[in-house]
Amino acid sequence: MVTLGIDIGSTTSKCVMLRGGTDIVATSLVPGGIGTNSPDRAMAEVLAKSGLSAGDISYTVVTGYGRSNYKGADMQVSELSCHAFGGRFVFPKLRTIIDIGGQDVKVVSLSEAGKMTNFIMNDKCAAGTGRFLDVMAGILQIKLGDIETLAAMADKPSSISSTCTVFAESEVISQLAHGSTVPNVVAGICESVASRTASMVKRIGVTEQVCMSGGVAQNGGVRRALEKTLGVPIAYSPLSQLFGALGAAIYAYNKLQHEK
Amino acid sequence: MVTLGIDIGSTTSKCVMLRGGTDIVATSLVPGGIGTNSPDRAMAEVLAKSGLSAGDISYTVVTGYGRSNYKGADMQVSELSCHAFGGRFVFPKLRTIIDIGGQDVKVVSLSEAGKMTNFIMNDKCAAGTGRFLDVMAGILQIKLGDIETLAAMADKPSSISSTCTVFAESEVISQLAHGSTVPNVVAGICESVASRTASMVKRIGVTEQVCMSGGVAQNGGVRRALEKTLGVPIAYSPLSQLFGALGAAIYAYNKLQHEK
Ligand code: SF4
Numbered sequence: 001m002v003t004l005g006i007d008i009g010s011t012t013s014k015c016v017m018l019r020g021g022t023d024i025v026a027t028s029l030v031p032g033g034i035g036t037n038s039p040d041r042a043m044a045e046v047l048a049k050s051g052l053s054a055g056d057i058s059y060t061v062v063t064g065y066g067r068s069n070y071k072g073a074d075m076q077v078s079e080l081s082c083h084a085f086g087g088r089f090v091f092p093k094l095r096t097i098i099d100i101g102g103q104d105v106k107v108v109s110l111s112e113a114g115k116m117t118n119f120i121m122n123d124k125c126a127a128g129t130g131r132f133l134d135v136m137a138g139i140l141q142i143k144l145g146d147i148e149t150l151a152a153m154a155d156k157p158s159s160i161s162s163t164c165t166v167f168a169e170s171e172v173i174s175q176l177a178h179g180s181t182v183p184n185v186v187a188g189i190c191e192s193v194a195s196r197t198a199s200m201v202k203r204i205g206v207t208e209q210v211c212m213s214g215g216v217a218q219n220g221g222v223r224r225a226l227e228k229t230l231g232v233p234i235a236y237s238p239l240s241q242l243f244g245a246l247g248a249a250i251y252a253y254n255k256l257q258h259e260k
Numbered sequence: 261m262v263t264l265g266i267d268i269g270s271t272t273s274k275c276v277m278l279r280g281g282t283d284i285v286a287t288s289l290v291p292g293g294i295g296t297n298s299p300d301r302a303m304a305e306v307l308a309k310s311g312l313s314a315g316d317i318s319y320t321v322v323t324g325y326g327r328s329n330y331k332g333a334d335m336q337v338s339e340l341s342c343h344a345f346g347g348r349f350v351f352p353k354l355r356t357i358i359d360i361g362g363q364d365v366k367v368v369s370l371s372e373a374g375k376m377t378n379f380i381m382n383d384k385c386a387a388g389t390g391r392f393l394d395v396m397a398g399i400l401q402i403k404l405g406d407i408e409t410l411a412a413m414a415d416k417p418s419s420i421s422s423t424c425t426v427f428a429e430s431e432v433i434s435q436l437a438h439g440s441t442v443p444n445v446v447a448g449i450c451e452s453v454a455s456r457t458a459s460m461v462k463r464i465g466v467t468e469q470v471c472m473s474g475g476v477a478q479n480g481g482v483r484r485a486l487e488k489t490l491g492v493p494i495a496y497s498p499l500s501q502l503f504g505a506l507g508a509a510i511y512a513y514n515k516l517q518h519e520k
Contacts, residue, residue, distance in 0.1 A: 103427070125385070126426035135426065165426045166386035166395065167363070 001256060004046070004057045005082065005248025006039060006073060008066030011102030011130065012215065013038035015046035016086075016245040017057070021253035026050035027242055033102070034066030043072070059256050061248040065104075075255065080108055080119050082247030087211060088114045089246055090237050095207040097243070098197060098226070098234070100216035102130040105197060107204050120204045126165045128196035130215050133222070135165055136189045139172055140182055144219065150186040151221035158188030163196060186221065194225035201230060211235040213243040261516060264306070264317045265508025266299060266333060267342065268326030271362030271390065272475065273298035275306035276346075276505040277317070281513035286310035287502055293362070294326030303332070319516050321508040325364075335515065340368055340379050342507030347471060348374045349506055350497050355467040357503070358457060358486070358494070360476035362390040365457060367464050380464045386425045388456035390475050393482075395425055396449045399432055400442055404479065410446040411481035418448030423456060446481065454485035461490060471495040473503040 002025065007014040010033045017025040028045035032038035039062075047053065062073035063082040070076075087094045088110065097108040104123035111117045126132055137144050151157075158180050162168040168189075175185055193216070201210075210232050216222055217240040227234050239246065262285065267274040270293045277285040288305035292298030299322075307313065322333035323342040330336075347354045348370065357368040364383035371377045386392055397404050411417075418440050422428040428449075435445055453476070461470075470492050476482055477500040487494050499506060 124423060126424050131426055162384075164384060164386050165424075166391060 001058045001253070002052065002056055003249045003252035003256065004060040005245040005250070005252060006043065006060065006062045006064075006070065007079070007082065007242070007244035007248060008039050008062065008064040008070055009033045009101055009244070010065050010104070012241075013042040014242050014245040015042045016242050016249045017046050017050050017052070018246070018249035018253060021250060021257070024246070025052070027245070029241060033064075034069065039066070039070055039072075059252040061252040061255070063244050063248040074252070077248060077251050079244050080106065080116055082244045082251060083108055083213060084110055084114065084116045084247065085250045086239075086243030086245070086247030087213060089250060090239050090243070091209055091211050091235050093209045094211055094235070096201070096210040098201060098210065098212045099214040099243070100128070100130060100193070100197065100212065100222070101214040105129055105200060107201050109204055109207065118204050120200055122200065127163050127168070128193050132165050132168075132193060133189070133216065133219070135169060136172060139169060140176075140185065142182065142186070147186055147190065147222070148220035150183045151190045151225070153183035154181075154187035156184050157191055158185045160188045160192045163192070168192065187225075190219075190221040190225040191229070193222050194229045197226055198229040206230055206232055208232055209235055211237075211240065213240045215241055217241060261318050261513070262312065262316050263509045263512035263516065264320040265342065265505040265510070265512060266303065266320065266322045266324075266330065267339070267502070267504035267508060268299050268322065268324040268330055269293045269361055269504070270325050270364070272501075273302040273326075274502050274505040275302045276502050276509045277306050277310050277312070278506070278509035278513060281510060281517070284506070285312070287505070289501060293324075294329065299326070299330055299332075319512040321512040321515070323504050323508040334512070337508060337511050339504050340366065340376055342504045342511060343368055343473060344370055344374065344376045344507065345510045346499075346503030346505070346507030347473060349510060350499050350503070351469055351471050351495050353469045354471055354495070356461070356470040358461060358470065358472045359474040359503070360389060360453070360457065360472065360482070361474040365389055365460060367461050369464055369467065378464055380460055382460065387423050387428070388453050392425050392428070392453060393449070393476065393479070395429060396432060399429060400436075400445065402442070402446070407446055407450065407482070408480035410443045411450045411485070413443035414441075414447030416444050417451055418445045420448045420452045423452070428452065447485075450479075450481040450485040451489070453482050454489045457486055458489040466490055466492055468492055469495055471497075471500065473500045475501055477501060
């Protein structure tokens with residue numbers, strides 16, 4: 001039995017196709033989220049990769065910020081539940097998920113049994129989200145993918161005192177004008193995201209195993225700064241950005257099992 | 261006896277020269293605040309306008325965000341106290357001052373006797389400050405001075421759902437792309453600042469007479485939106501942007517009176 005999970009985020013759309021609730025058949029990740037044709041493109045891509053057709057899919061669950069506008073699924077499920085399912089699939093002892101997306105940050109606590117017991121979310125303020133990193137990368141004229149390497153080259157990370165993206169932007173411009181090196185500023189930016197995220201994580205409690213998900217999870221610079229700030233190792237998998245879609249596909253599978 | 265008040269803000273420097281604690285001899289307002297030579301330029305300008313020399317000034321009080329780095333004054337006084345003094349000088353029955361500056365928002369409550377009884381401040385988030393308006397004016401490619409006229413031309417003000425400056429920026433760009441007119445977007449921006457400010461004012465209580473001060477007070481678009489949101493008239497004077505400097509000059513005068 002093949003199930004499909006679609007995760008429509010603010011900046012990307014993702015699909016995971018699952019066979020028998022355990023085998024990942026194919027995945028896709030397409031830039032562009034809610035309000036674009038990316039969900040359809042992500043769907044087309046996952047079908048092409050799998051060699052299957054839409055008719056082969058027994059059940060489709062959609063999740064993510066853009067789920068309520070999507071018509072092609074059998075069911076909508078909240079992204080928090082899907083993240084919990086997807087996270088546990090990859091890390092069976094997972095207790096804390098730190099999900100930093102393009103426009104929001106969510107921290108989810110799981111019980112030993114894997115049930116969501118608490119969560120905290122910021123979707124009102126760009127500080128500490130992927131958007132903050134985008135703005136900073138724009139000022140520095142660097143690619144997001146270069147942040148990890150640049151941060152590792154820092155000898156004296158800048159300290160960025162403003163939390164606000166807008167004020168931090170001015171601070172970074174002034175630091176560069178006063179001679180701070182790009183690696184030091186980049187390291188300061190990573191620490192700024194880490195300290196903002198850490199204060200959210202601490203409000204909900206840090207129970208190991210901890211992992212990061214969402215687009216920013218790929219950013220080793222932020223991940224390492226967050227490990228240092230929280231004082232715990234943070235697990236990461238190349239599947240981390242797909243937790244929502246993966247969880248949705250698992251949800252779809254479980255749903256069919258219950259209906260049998 | 262001539263006293264001088266200097267107010268060094270985040271984006272402008274202001275001076276007010278006072279004779280006998282009651283007569284305004286001269287004023288100046290120079291763009292550029294803390295970390296620039298604007299305080300000296302504002303000082304030079306007020307001296308030139310008054311025809312007096314530095315030696316004619318009996319006492320100088322400095323206030324504002326940049327006060328602690330300024331060496332040329334006899335005393336530093338917090339901007340909240342100075343705003344209270346300055347506000348009462350212009351509006352003798354004033355009870356609530358809403359000060360929207362370049363980078364912060366302060367709301368000050370005064371007792372019937374004019375003493376500061378409470379205050380609330382946001383200096384962490386650019387939303388609702390002059391900076392928010394700067395960013396929006398930049399996107400719209402309009403001058404801050406045009407906001408009032410443009411807002412008055414709106415037939416259907418846009419609704420901006422994001423409070424965050426960064427997210428509101430994207431929202432405005434997308435509204436323009438979808439055909440919203442500049443006047444409607446400008447009116448929406450004014451309402452956004454007003455609603456954010458109003459929620460601060462309501463936390464501290466709205467006691468009439470209410471006035472606006474700070475750079476944004478000059479912006480009739482925001483002022484009118486705030487009057488509508490709060491449901492009270494908001495007093496404004498061309499001196500509103502000088503309340504801090506004026507209060508500092510009054511403070512200097514009172515200080516000398518007590519020392520006699
Ligand atoms: S602090 Fe800055 S980034 Fe956060 S909501 Fe305010 S304007 Fe946006």
